[in-house]
Amino acid sequence: MSFPPLPPLNRRAAAAAALLTLLAAAGAPPLQAATPKDTLVVAAAFDDIITLDPAEAFEISAGEVMGNAYDRLLRFDVSDPSKLVGDLAKSWSVSADGKTFSFELKPGLKFASGNALTAEDVVWSLQRAVLLDKTPAFILTQFGFAKDNVRERIKQTGALTLTLTTDKVFAPSFVLNCLTANVAAVVDKKLVLSKEANGDMGYGWLKTAYAGSGPLKIREWRANEVVAMERNDNYWGPKPALARVLYRHLKEPATQRLLLEKGDVDIARNLGPQDLQALSVHKEVKTTATAKGTLYYFSLNQKNATLAKPEVREAFKWLVDYQAIGDTIMKNIGVVHQNFLPAGMLGASSAKPYKLDVDKAKALLAKAGFPNGFKVTMDTRSVQPITAIAEAMQQSLKRGGIELELIPGDGKQTLTKYRARQHDIYIGTWGADYWDPHTNADTFARNPDNGDDAKSKPLAWRNAWAIPELTRQSDAAVLERDANKRKAMYDEIQAEFRRSSPFVMLFQQIEVAAFRNNVEGLQLGPTSDSTYLFKVTKR
């Protein structure tokens, strides 16, 4: 066999190579890998944002943007969340009968637009949230505000004063805590109404726009690309040192890490345990961590006759190796937590009665009539650390004779099944909606109607856990005006919950952010809306 001689390709190849080198050279200037001094660039995955209207926004990333861009009557103290501080409110008081809350605003407040901020705006914003009735509206409507009464119950009483009247006598801390939520943020009535279409109270417009008074104003949100915020020069308080804060959407943790190491971003928000481990030796990068209100748990559907047996429920709690998972998979990103109130919240308990105890679990299973165990499925979101925890559970459950089959799925897919009560076991997370114990008691320990077409469908309902007594106790706790008594009530509810619930509480999430060492004042808040980037400075 003979081959024809090589055609004169070499010359062309050389030319092509030269061209490529040239291109590469053109694209490779001495890259200045540093962000501008007055601009904070944050790498984050924020594909959960679907709206910028505080009356509707309820997603984690949106919450953070709202916290920086909108003011509300009150905020809680980030270093001690049980303490409230006035934001727009100068002072507040509760009437003797415990139903009327009065507020007086600070004088001379202004929106970013330049419009004056008065009690009229505050009242209208709260009414608007109730009238629009979007997802987070329940935080306000649980006090009895409804479409037909909100105009009387949330009332302006002077240029800078207003009152809120609740339908029952609630624990004052509960009402005030709820007013720190984003849904109670104040929007610029004049500006929003000028954009109104078909009586929508500016809803169509505000989804992608901004009308607030916070320390940073939102310049632009491009879904899955960028959220751009700028200093609001009309802000009432100390103005941010930064001129701009830019969130860049970077879905991949490894990419976030590269950009941070290189200095192309100042803060990386979604790093995994390995990334954090690797960065711990990096000289120009530091980390900060905060325990969040988010809990990892798995739950047993009580519609499944096997899982409904009390001994089986308890056996599951003895068949998880909390310590081992905590030391490996959840290292730096979670701590073992076996209660439904996260540490840091009023009434939180640190009781941790459960550990891996195979013999105890086996005895319980035998008592329930399953000496040889059984097979069961768990819907598992294909995302870390959920998958890793699920696999670890698979191992320890097997030692007790329970064969766990994992059904992997996308987040929305497993959630759809869970919400329809079609799962056996579901593993997931739950974050506090606002900083008050009722938020979690309401969902974990309250199930007013276990029927298929119930009006409210809390987590207890999703697992078909009928609990009239706990529901009654939770309802009572929210009305208790004495903070110490209220705390004791939650203690009692949680003790029963630990003992008999179909929920196996696993970990409390720790959020970690890594940042360049020229960044100062970064503190992650316990809730999504209390990470205040406007307090950050850069050297």
Added chain:
Amino acid sequence: MRRLRAAASFAAVIAVTYLGLLAVTFFIGRVVPIDPVIAIAGDRAPEHVVQRVRAELGLDLPRYQQFWRYLQKVSAGDFGTSVLTSRPVLQDLLRAFPATLELATAGILIGAGLGVPLGVWAAVRRGGWVDQAVRVLGLAGYSVPVFWLGLMALVVFYAKLGWVAGPGRIDVTYEYTLTPVTGLLLLDTAWAGEWEAFRNALSHLALPAALLGAFSMAYISRMTRSFMLAELAQEYVVAARAKGLSEARIVWRHALRNAMVPLVTVIALSYAGLLEGSVLTETVFAWPGLGQYITNSLQNADMNAVLGGTLVVGTVFVGLNLLSDGLYRWLDPRTRAR
């Protein structure tokens, strides 16, 4: 008259293609076990809000009625609003598609520009070291996960060597100095005479484009090689040699020209594949393109966005097929209408 009939039948084929595409996507989208309400109302919404959103989306209607409503809207040029971005789908697509177009075009230029000569070379020197190298390269290009390769490329060329810029389309410094005209950053920056921004955009584009280029090069060079081997075994090549033509002329003018006919289809399909947007590359390089947009929409059952994206991909395929048909006619005189 005949021409008119041809045009009409062509239009009918296109219409049926689109209708089929939409119908299949729509009904698959509706049987996917994901509740679209969750994306809008969130996991925490009270039951009455969930029911209201369901009604607003028209999800309480029978499926065929939902589809009919969608078709009516689309034919009026209204692609609906994406529930994830709260913006009209058309506006979203006009932003995502140019990003993908820029990347895919750069990728296919590299892929075809290197793949074809390499394939020819490998065919001519069959069994030689070039052939072996191309084979290994092709295999590697096909079997190494793009995700891993992308990250490694970033580690080496961006983090360690600093030859190229990192993920994203342009540095934040230029983010707000540019007015988008075409959405293609290279064109926009060049048009505005912003050469520094142009260099920056190019530097961001280089790595992902090279990566996509390497992948399509792997495929194109393999196909070129086999087409060329077939052509070089033809009698006309023997005849040309007997005539005393130079080897270069035989390879490049005669054999390659004939191999180009099937090759055009291969290149066009590779290009179309790149234009769908490659999710993994886009994710690693934080490239806000079509692949990420469609995938994210799909995972949230954001059907308006998915259907809009499907239409774009469909249009790309129809368009590139037309183009390669046209090129066929130009390359192969036998297919020209008499």
